[in-house]
Each structure stands twice: as C-alpha cells, then as structure tokens.
Amino acid sequence: MGRHTDGHNSQVADFSILVLEKALLVSCQQYIYIYIFSEQQLSAIHESYSVQPPRPHQESTREELEKITTASSLEENNMFSIRSSSSISRALLARSFVMREFCAQRKESKLEGKVALITGAARGIGKETATKFITNGAKVVIADIRRDVGQETARQLGANASFVACDVSQESDVSNAVDYTVSTHGQLDIMYNNAGIACRTPPSVVDLDLAAFDKVVSINVRGAVAGIKHASRVMIPRQAGCILCTASVTGMMGGLAQHTYSITKSSVIGMVKSVAAELCKHGIRVNCISPFAIPTAFALEEMQDYFPGLDAGALADMVHNAGVLKGANCEPSDVANAALYLASDDAKYISGHNLVVDGGFTSIKSLNFAGT
Numbered sequence: 540m541g542r543h544t545d546g547h548n549s550q551v552a553d554f555s556i557l558v559l560e561k562a563l564l565v566s567c568q569q570y571i572y573i574y575i576f577s578e579q580q581l582s583a584i585h586e587s588y589s590v591q592p593p594r595p596h597q598e599s600t601r602e603e604l605e606k607i608t609t610a611s612s613l614e615e616n617n618m619f620s621i622r623s624s625s626s627i628s629r630a631l632l633a634r635s636f637v638m639r640e641f642c643a644q645r646k647e648s649k650l651e652g653k654v655a656l657i658t659g660a661a662r663g664i665g666k667e668t669a670t671k672f673i674t675n676g677a678k679v680v681i682a683d684i685r686r687d688v689g690q691e692t693a694r695q696l697g698a699n700a701s702f703v704a705c706d707v708s709q710e711s712d713v714s715n716a717v718d719y720t721v722s723t724h725g726q727l728d729i730m731y732n733n734a735g736i737a738c739r740t741p742p743s744v745v746d747l748d749l750a751a752f753d754k755v756v757s758i759n760v761r762g763a764v765a766g767i768k769h770a771s772r773v774m775i776p777r778q779a780g781c782i783l784c785t786a787s788v789t790g791m792m793g794g795l796a797q798h799t800y801s802i803t804k805s806s807v808i809g810m811v812k813s814v815a816a817e818l819c820k821h822g823i824r825v826n827c828i829s830p831f832a833i834p835t836a837f838a839l840e841e842m843q844d845y846f847p848g849l850d851a852g853a854l855a856d857m858v859h860n861a862g863v864l865k866g867a868n869c870e871p872s873d874v875a876n877a878a879l880y881l882a883s884d885d886a887k888y889i890s891g892h893n894l895v896v897d898g899g900f901t902s903i904k905s906l907n908f909a910g911t
C-alpha cells in the first residue's frame with residue numbers, strides 16, 4: 540500500500556500496485572486502473588528484472604467476473620479504469636486477466652514489431668488478414684494486381700499499411716515487392732502468398748483448356764513459388780521468418796472444384812512441405828491454410844457463371860449451406876485468425892503444416908442412414 544497526495548486539493552488517497560504477468564494494476568479509492576503492457580514493454584521488464592512478474596493466485600468464478608465486467612469500463616490506448624466496490628478484490632480482478640476476460644476489450648499485439656508482405660490483399664481474405672495483422676501490431680505491405688483497390692485498402696488500413704503494385708505471375712514484380720518491403724521497413728518477417736484466381740473453364744478433363752491451365756498455374760502456383768523464393772532470399776541471412784500460403788480444401792479432396800484449380804491448390808500444399816524441409820535449418824517456418832468455400836468476390840463471381848439467376852445473397856447462402864458445422868459459417872476472419880496464429884510465436888514450432896479451416900468438412904463422410 541502507498542500514500543498518494545493530490546497537489547490540488549491535498550486529498551490523501553490510499554493506493555496499491557500489483558504487477559501482473561502482462562499488466563500493472565493500481566487500485567486507488569473506488570477505482571481500479573489497469574495498464575496493459577505492450578510486447579516491447581514486457582520484454583524490457585523481463586530484461587530489467589530477469590524474472591517474470593508474479594502471477595496472481597486467487598481463483599474466481601465466471602459469475603464473479605461477469606459482475607466486474609458489467610461495471611463501467613473504458614479503454615484508452617492500453618489503459619482501463621473500472622469502478623470498484625468493496626466486494627471486488629484486487630486479486631479477483633487480477634485473476635480475470637489470467638482468464639483473459641478482458642482480452643476482447645484490449646488491443647491484441649501478437650505481431651508487435653513484425654513486418655508482413657501479403658499478396659492479394661487488396662480485398663477478400665488478404666485484406667481481412669492485413670487488417671488483423673495491423674491490429675496485432677504489424678506493419679503490412681499489400682501487394683496486389685488491382686492498383687486502385689489496393690491503394691484504397693492501404694489508405695483505409697492507415698499508417699501501418701502500404702501498397703505495392705504486383706502481378707505475382709511476374710517474378711520481377713514479386714522480387715520488387717520484397718525489396719520494397721525491406722527498404723521501407725528494414726526487414727521482412729512474414730510473407731503471405733495469398734493471391735489466387737479461380738478457374739472458369741469447362742469442367743470435364745476432356746475439354747481442359749491448357750492455356751487457361753497455364754494462366755491459373757502461373758498465379759496460384761508459380762506466384763506462390765516466386766513469393767517463397769524471394770522471401771527466402773531476405774529471410775535466410777536473418778535465420779528467421781514465417782512464410783504462409785493460401786491453399787484450399789479443393790486441393791485436399793477431388794470433386795470440390797474444377798481440375799485446374801484443385802491441381803494448383805494441391806501443389807501449394809505440396810510446395811509448403813517441400814520448401815519447409817529446406818528452410819527449417821534456417822529457422823524459417825513454412826505453412827499453408829486450406830479454407831472451406833467463403834463467399835468473397837472470388838467465389839461469387841465464379842458461382843454467378845453457374846447460377847446466373849441468383850443474386851449475391853442467395854449465392855452466399857448456397858456457399859454457407861454447403862458447410863457441415865452447424866451454427867457457424869466460414870468467413871475471411873476465420874482464415875485471418877489462422878494466419879495470425881501461424882505467423883505469431885504461438886506457432887513457433889509449427890512448420891510444414893496445412894491448417895485446415897473447414898469446420899470438419901474434409902474429415903467427414905457420412906453414411907446418411909436415416910435418423911443419424
């Protein structure tokens with residue numbers, strides 16, 4: 540406990556300070572102030588004291604925590620203030636941090652100080668991921684063939700986003716995007732090869748259009764390979780880095796998309812394993828994400844060819860209804876969350892992995908017996 544004198548009205552208030560694992564908690568009269576440390580501050584604290592701050596001990600029930608969180612709270616940068624009452628103990632509040640009851644209200648910072656380059660981030664899954672990365676403390680370079688949309692997205696995402704024009708089928712564009720990232724931010728920590736296109740050619744293999752095949756391969760496969768190549772060029776000297784690619788459930792099972800598209804996405808899953816085998820000795824992790832169908836512009840534009848009479852809402856419903864997990868739909872944010880996890884230190888020992896975001900779709904084949 541300490542004593543605090545307010546210079547203006549000479550009031551003397553009791554206060555106490557508790558250093559938690561990730562926060563400083565100050566209780567003063569009827570208020571409890573909580574300051575959440577940034578990742579940088581945390582490492583500075585750990586360095587100065589060379590020990591972890593103490594963990595709080597007291598257990599608390601969910602009902603008790605709900606009582607606290609319904610009390611008025613406000614967030615300003617990393618500071619919360621909560622009006623306390625005699626029934627709320629500091630230790631109880633401290634425990635609520637451990638239970639992460641406040642995580643939804645505070646800024647996450649899993650990528651503090653990291654620099655990411657995301658291809659195909661002008662819209663859709665890439666844009667969602669760029670947004671997620673930035674709210675987690677990263678600086679993001681958006682590389683996309685759509686110049687106007689990409690520039691507008693970067694403007695919307697603010698000072699920590701920038702845009703570089705890039706057609707991933709052109710190796711020089713990919714190389715330039717990597718160099719732009721390094722010259723602007725001094726490093727590249729996360730390379731996310733997300734750009735991809737659908738294939739709108741006749742479905743039968745007999746009619747396969749090999750010119751269209753080459754075009755889709757040049758973006759979905761060659762573009763990702765170029766991204767891996769040029770990211771490795773700058774990551775190997777630092778002996779660190781994270782490379783991500785967007786694959787798809789259509790690359791894991793037959794029959795979910797046209798051959799050309801499925802083949803390209805199978806290749807992405809294979810390329811990740813092949814390259815992870817080499818890059819692991821440089822401390823670089825390589826993973827991919829295989830999402831289920833998501834009604835982004837990409838999927839809707841393709842479906843419009845098959846169902847020209849249906850509007851976007853009806854097409855989105857069709858996509859969502861194809862999923863197997865009741866009560867949830869696959870959304871860009873689900874892929875962004877998977878990408879955040881793989882890019883963060885939470886996944887520090889995960890490499891060569893295909894993280895499937897499909898609500899169980901590719902793991903399930905039902906016999907459909909009546910009543911089951």
Ligand SMILES: NC(=O)c1ccc[n+]([C@@H]2O[C@H](COP(=O)([O-])OP(=O)(O)OC[C@H]3O[C@@H](n4cnc5c(N)ncnc54)[C@H](O)[C@@H]3O)[C@@H](O)[C@H]2O)c1
Pocket residue numbers: 658659660661662663664665682683684685705706707708733734735736737758785786787788829830831832833834835836837838
């Ligand atoms: N939406 C889905 O159902 C779904 C499911 C599984 C996987 N995917 C994959 O997710 C990734 C993103 O898809 P999305 O749904 O967000 O689509 P989207 O069309 O909304 O976004 C794709 C982005 O890639 C960009 N792009 C296209 N060609 C490019 C090129 N040559 N160079 C650089 N950028 C280029 C586009 O301009 C666009 O901004 C793709 O790889 C796609 O194959 C999508």
